[in-house]
Amino acid sequence: KKNYRIAVLPGDGIGPEIMQEAVKVLTLVGELEGVTFTCEEGRIGGIAIDTDGTPLPEETVTLAKQADAVLLGAVGGPKWDQNPGHLRPETGLLGIRKALGLFANIRPATMHSSLVDSSTLKPEVVSGVDLIVVRELTGGIYFGEKKRYDGPNGEVAEDQCIYHEAEVERIIRVGFDIARKRQKRLVSVDKANVLESSRLWRKVAERVAADYPDVELSHQLVDSCAMQLVREPKQFDVIVTENMFGDILSDQAAMLTGSIGMLSSASLAAGSFGLYEPVHGSAPDIAGKGIANPLATILSVAMMLRLSLGMDEAAAAVENAVWSVLEAGHRTGDIAADRSKAIGTVEMGQLVRDEL
């Protein structure tokens, strides 16, 4: 019987509640597919700061490295917001990305037809939106050298945005590989009219394009892309971009669908290893109330099954179970038109398992 080791990092806020439902779904998938998932819990973020004095204990990194894939809930909360940088929950997130070499962040923004009304955009503009933002995750201005010093006019702060050709190439290839399996349209987003790193980015994209003659590559400036996402989101199939632009555009794209409680993301290393997490945050305001939407985390399980474990059919089964539950009209508070009919976290998880 095949056994997979899954590192489970519930994190803060609603993290533990939604993760519980995701793990139950995973366990059921194991029973149905005749494989074992050995789930081992680790700490990251605020909970780790409180318990271990650091947002990313060495133990957690080791646990993750020994696993076949990682499931993450969410990190952060007001309790740690005033902490110095090295004691902030996000630092744990940035740290684990770097430690595990998770250079490719895959962020689908898909408008599911039964949720079209949740969007603030007109139905005809968003229905059918199905795009993926591929974001470089371990380079650029996020990980460049930072400086802070006193100058003649007060303090000075510096962030270095640095990209190596090899870093750009591997993420561009991820973009092309994904586009090839979809509509074969890749938009590379940069700011080549201003930034040197963007000019390198564009040059590499052009070079790599020669290996993918079946995929249509185009370039968009980041400001223009932010406009086009609002104007006509359906024009996009796959977007590939650097870390900082990807942070902004993937969140903008997610919000176009109006239901970020439904969106999950994958952060992949070379090979099949990856970390999977919902796009929404730790939502401290509703933590512990049992009302959080577990679907994005459950859909993260599906992404994991597909991208890290090669279990495509099981992944599709989980996704279909989620869509069926939605089509039957069940909603958690965040996506409910009528909040009085909203169901809770555990109930939603149970419905998905029943459907499975």
Add this chain to the structure above:
Amino acid sequence: KKNYRIAVLPGDGIGPEIMQEAVKVLTLVGELEGVTFTCEEGRIGGIAIDTDGTPLPEETVTLAKQADAVLLGAVGGPKWDQNPGHLRPETGLLGIRKALGLFANIRPATMHSSLVDSSTLKPEVVSGVDLIVVRELTGGIYFGEKKRYDGPNGEVAEDQCIYHEAEVERIIRVGFDIARKRQKRLVSVDKANVLESSRLWRKVAERVAADYPDVELSHQLVDSCAMQLVREPKQFDVIVTENMFGDILSDQAAMLTGSIGMLSSASLAAGSFGLYEPVHGSAPDIAGKGIANPLATILSVAMMLRLSLGMDEAAAAVENAVWSVLEAGHRTGDIAADRSKAIGTVEMGQLVRDEL
């Protein structure tokens, strides 16, 4: 009789056609108000590359410096897209910002009620949107040191994002000053959980806030702001942010209104000097056809009258004339629901002058 010197830089594409209408409106304002506007033309962008071999001739800088204010059309076009950096139209734009010390870019995004249908967002989400993005325009990653060199894994490219405390302070003050005259709500946007320059930014914003106890300051992370602009744009009054984030967010905000052919912007130096331009670009595809919308450029004239020349009443008169023409149902192609009824550039300009 009072005389103002206005530097007029039509630029490329539709620049000359729309500028012509704007100048006619300005001339009429002069007659009505009993002042003279001496308009002196200069070259910038592609036309300057072709004529002078540089996108920003020294002559143009001198002309602008001697003027009371500058009106700019638009720069750029496919003809110069493959040029090396120093021979690209945008380099002229970046150059004039720096040369004239235009550190504060004021970008209003206002949803005019008669254009609500142009938006891709639902009417109830966008009607009443009235926000201003205040963007730092001469610092940050745009003007930091750039490097390109060979490393062990191929080429390496670097952009430095650098901010001095004094630079941050002056733009934050512009944000507070504008908010004070409006709804008194200022959102400062940064990425303080990742960037050192953002941490300095936030610290300065907090310090300056003490001088504006009547204005409510809040902070948003740039990714979160990109989401909130889609989710609930009406929550915003004034947004203040650094150069790169402002480039993205101001374009995103502009597109929310669905009618960027209507939006103008001001780029201000210390004191009252400023450069005024429409937000839309040079639209090479429709250049010379006489169908471009001149209203954003005409509204730039209004901004100039108000912000650089202290002619508030004349500014309001121009704006009201524009709104009246729109309310009477006149539309250029870009904002027309029924394109067959669209009017041309000159006709639209004439209607505004008739109204004035």
